[in-house]
Amino acid sequence: MILDFEKPIKDFEARISELHRLAGSNEGLQEEISRLEAALEAAKKRIYTNLTPYQRVQVARHPERPNFRAYRDALADDFYELSGDRLGADDPAVRGGLARIGGHPVVLLGHDKGADVKTRVASNFGMAHPEGYRKAGRLYALAERLGVPIVALVDTPGAFAGRGAEERGQAWAISADLMELARVPVPVVAVVIGEGGSGGALAMCLADHVAMLENSYLSVIAPEACASIIFRDAKRAVEAAEAMKITADDLLAHGIIDEILPEPLGGAHNEPGAATEAVARAVEAALSKLSDSEPEAIVKARYERYRRIGAHLSAGEIGGAPAEPSLGGVGE
C-alpha cells in the first residue's frame, strides 16, 4: 500500500529502478541515476520530517508496518508464549508470554494485529475483546508472582465497538487491567509501536517508562471519530488529529511519555530492522534503569507520575491567572 504523501518517493524509486533496468553499462544513465537518488533522499527527508499528525496516524496504521511479532523477535532472546484468560477464551488480539530481553526475564505482551488477511481478521485488527484484556490481566498477575518486569507493546486502534464485547464487560475488563497496572510491584515498560487507541491502549501502557516510535500515536479517540463528534464531519480528521495533540512530539512536550524512538526515513515499514532495533535498545535500557529500584519505590513513582497529569487551574491560581494557563501539576 502506498500512502498519498509517499507518492513522490515511490515515483522516484520507480524511475530509478527503470533506469537501472535500461542502464547496463551506459555511463550517461548512471549520472541520471545518481541525480535521482539524491532527489529521492531529499524527498524522503522533506516528506518524512514534516509529516502532519494525521499523516503519522496513516503511517502508524500502515499494513506493512512491523507488528508485534517483528518486535517480539527483535526484542526477545526467547519467547515462551502463554495462552488464554483461564476463563473460557483465548483472544489472539493480545499475545504474551515469558521472554528474556537483554538478560532480564520479563513478561512480554502486546497487541497483535496479525500478518495477513486471515490473522488480521482473527485478531480483530488488533482490537481486543474482553478476553484479551483479561489475558493481559492474567499476565500482569503472573509477572507479579514471578517478580519479573512487564514489557508491553501497544498497537491497537482501540477498544472494540461490538455487542459481545459489551455483553462480556469490556469496560470492566479494561478497568481491571488499569487497577492491576496501577499496583503491580514490578517495573512496567510500554512502547507504542503503532496505534495507541483509547482505553484499549491505556490498558497496556500505564507504565513506569513509556516510549513511542516517532510515527506512532496515542489518542483518547480515533481522529475520525473525534471529527465526527466534535466537528460533525468525519472528513475533518486531519484537523482533529492536529487539535488533540496525539503525536510522540506533543506527548513528550506535555510530559506524558518519556522517550521518542526515531524511525528510519520513510517510516518503520520501509526499514523494519532499524525500527525493531531501536525499540529493543530502548526497552533494554529502561529495564536496566528500573531494575535498580525497589518494588515499593517503583509503585510510588508510578503513582506520582500519573497522579500529577492534568490541565486544571486550582482556585488559588485563578485570581491573577496568567494569559497562558499554568497546567496544574504537569511537568515539574
Added chain:
Amino acid sequence: MILDFEKPIKDFEARISELHRLAGSNEGLQEEISRLEAALEAAKKRIYTNLTPYQRVQVARHPERPNFRAYRDALADDFYELSGDRLGADDPAVRGGLARIGGHPVVLLGHDKGADVKTRVASNFGMAHPEGYRKAGRLYALAERLGVPIVALVDTPGAFAGRGAEERGQAWAISADLMELARVPVPVVAVVIGEGGSGGALAMCLADHVAMLENSYLSVIAPEACASIIFRDAKRAVEAAEAMKITADDLLAHGIIDEILPEPLGGAHNEPGAATEAVARAVEAALSKLSDSEPEAIVKARYERYRRIGAHLSAGEIGGAPAEPSLGGVGE
C-alpha cells in the same frame, strides 16, 4: 413429597387428623388420639434416630427442606445481596452478599436450590456453573478487602456435568476458589445445610469451622454415581452411601468436620424454624470464637487443618503395621 421411610409417620399423622375430625367432644376418641400421638412420637424417634446413610441423603434432598433463603433469613439481621461474577454472567445457583450475623459484619453466601419449579430450574437445582464459582471467588476477595469473615451455606448435588460448564472451565473455577479459600486471611465458617456434593461443595467449605446438619451429607461423589462406577449398578446406592462414610456422624468421627447440628425429629423440613435456629446459633458461636484470632494465625491453622487429613501409612509405620491401620495424621 413423602419419603418411603416416612410412611409410618405420615400414616399416624393422617389417622390422628381423621380422629380429630370425627372426635368433637367424644371422650373415647380423645383417648385413642392420645395413644396414636404417643405412637407417632415413638415412630418418629425410632425412624429418625436410625436413618441409614442413604435415607439421610434422601432427607438432605427433600424438596421441602429449608433452603439457602430460609437460613439466610434466620441468620442475617440484614442481607445486602450482590450479583454477578463481574465477567459476563450472574449464576442464580450461588447467592451472596454482605450481612450482619450476631453483630458481626460478614460476607454470606451459599448454594440456592430455588423454591419452586421456576427458580429450581433457573438455579440448575443448586448445581453452579463456572460463573457461580467465580461469583463465589469474587465474594471471597471482597471479604478479604473489607476484612470481614466468610459464612458459606453448602447445599449442592455437586458440580454440573454439562457442555457449557466444561467449555468455560468449571474445573479451573473450582480450583481458583479452593486456592482463594486456602489463603484468604479472614475467618471462614461453613455449614452443610443439605447436600454437600463433590468439588462443587468443597469450593465453599474449605473452612476454619465446618458444621453439618444432622441429615446433611458430604461426599466425593453422589452415592448413585459411586455405585454405578464401583459396583456397576446404580441401584446399589444404599451400599455406596454406607461404604463412603458421608454422614455428619462419620465425618465428625474422622475429624473432617467440627460439629453436628441436630435437626428436629422428622428432619429440618418438618420444623424448619428449629433447624435454621440451630444453624444461626452455631454460626454466631463460631464467628465469636474465630474473631479473637489474628489473620495469620487463622490461615496457619487452616493450613494445618487440611494438611493433616489423609489415611496413608508412611514407610516407617509399615514394617510392624498394626492390624488397624493408623490413619496418618487424622484425629488429634
Added chain:
Amino acid sequence: MPDTESGLASTDGVFTKCESCGEPIYEKDLASRFNVCPHCEFHYPLSAPDRVRLLADAGSFQGRDDGMLAGDPMGFEGYEEKLAAARKKTGLDDAVLSGTARIGGHGVAIAAMDFRFIGGSMGSVVGERISRTMEFAYDEGLPLVVVSSSGGARMFEGVYSLMQMAKTSVALSRYMSGSMPYVSILADPTFGGVTASFATAADVVIAEPKARIGFAGARVIESTTKERLPEGFQTAEFQKEHGLVDRIVHRLALKNDLERFLGLLS
C-alpha cells in the same frame, strides 16, 4: 434546549410531559421526586447538587476543591466557549461535585458527576477532583461513594482526558489497598473512560433503573457492526443479568440502600 433540570421541556412553566409515558407531570412533583416520573417511575437526569441533596443527610455535605477550573491544554477550537456555556448553564465549575457528607449518620467521601456539564465528560478537573476525593477518603479512612453519569472522555483535552483514566486508577488502587468500602453508583448514561476506569472497579456497583451503561454506545456499535442490538441492550437490568452490576436501586430508595450498606459494615 430543555429548560428544566430534568431535561424535559416545560410546557407552561407549571406542567411538563413525560417523554417515557406521555403523562403530564406537575413540575414541582418531578422536582420533589428528584426527577423520577410519578406515573411511570422513569428516571430523568439528576444534577450533581440534587444528587448530593438526595443522598447526604440534610446539611452534612461539605464541598471540597470547589473553584477548580479546566485549562485548555490543547488550545482546542471552541473549548473555552463550551466551558463558559456549561458553567453558566449549570452554575458548576465542571462536571463533578465532591466533598464529604454523612449518609444515615455515616461519614463518607462523595463525588457526583453532572451530565449537563458537557455530557459529564471526564477532563482534568473531573479526574483531579475524583482522585482527590479518593486520596482524602484513604487518608481519613472514610467509605467512598461516587455517582457517575458520563458520555466518556472530554476530547477537547486530548490525551489529558485519556490520562484521567490512569490518574483515577492509581488513586483508586491506593484507596483499595485500605479496607474501607467503595460504592459506585451508575446513573443514565455512563459510558467510555469513566466506565472503563473508576466507575466499575468498586466493591459494590449500583445502577439506577434503566440507566444505560457500557463502553461504546449502542449507536456506535450499530454503525460499526451493522448488527441489530437486542431490546434493553446496555440497560442497568441487562448489565445486572450479565453479572456486571450488583444491584438496581430506585433513586428514591438509594439513600436508604446506602445507609443499609454502610450500617452493615460499621
Added chain:
Amino acid sequence: MPDTESGLASTDGVFTKCESCGEPIYEKDLASRFNVCPHCEFHYPLSAPDRVRLLADAGSFQGRDDGMLAGDPMGFEGYEEKLAAARKKTGLDDAVLSGTARIGGHGVAIAAMDFRFIGGSMGSVVGERISRTMEFAYDEGLPLVVVSSSGGARMFEGVYSLMQMAKTSVALSRYMSGSMPYVSILADPTFGGVTASFATAADVVIAEPKARIGFAGARVIESTTKERLPEGFQTAEFQKEHGLVDRIVHRLALKNDLERFLGLLS
C-alpha cells in the same frame, strides 16, 4: 488386559498395532519414543517412572516419600485387593512418584502421576506426596513440576479422597505465596478432583496433544444432558482454544520445552 505399558496389546511380543492409525508398530520403537506412535504421533499413556525418565536429566531423579501406602479408612469392599493388584501391576506404591530432579541442569521438585494405578485416582497417598512435594519445593525455593493423569478422586477412600483436593490446595497456596514457578503438565486423561485442584492452578499449564482434560467426562455429560458433544470436545486443543491451557507440547519436545521455560527464569 493390555500387556504393554502403553496399554496396547502385544500381537506377538515384538509388534503391536496402533489403535489410532492402525499401523503396526515395532514395540521397541514405541518404548524408545516414550509411547508415541511413530506413524501418527498418537500419545499413549506413559508410566510415572518413564515420565521421570523423559523429563529428568539422566541420573538426576531422587525419589522422596517412597514406601508410603494407602490405608483403607472406610474399610471399602474390595479396596485392599484393588491396591494389591495395582501395586503388583505397576511396581509402584500408589498413583504418584515424587522427588527432586534436574531438568536441563535446573533443579526442580517433581511429581508424576501414573494412570495405570487405579486410573490415576487421587487418594490419601497421592494427596500427601503431592503436598509434600509442594512443601519441599517451597522450603527449598525450587520450581515445581507436576505431571497429572487421573480419572479423578479415589472413591474407595470416601471423603478422604475429596479432602485431598483441600489438602493439595492449601499446600499449593503456600507454594504460590513464594516466587518460584509452578508448571502443570496434563496428560491423557486428566479429570475430576485433580483438574479441579492443583492441576489447573499453575503459572503455566501444558497439555500433551489430544489429551482429554476436564472435570466431568464426556460420557457422563452425554448421559446427563442428552446432548451430542462436538468433535474434539475436551481435547487439549479444545481447552487451549477455550483459554484454559497455555501450550500444547509433543511429548518428545516436553523436556526441551521445560528447559526453555526454566532457563528463561534463571
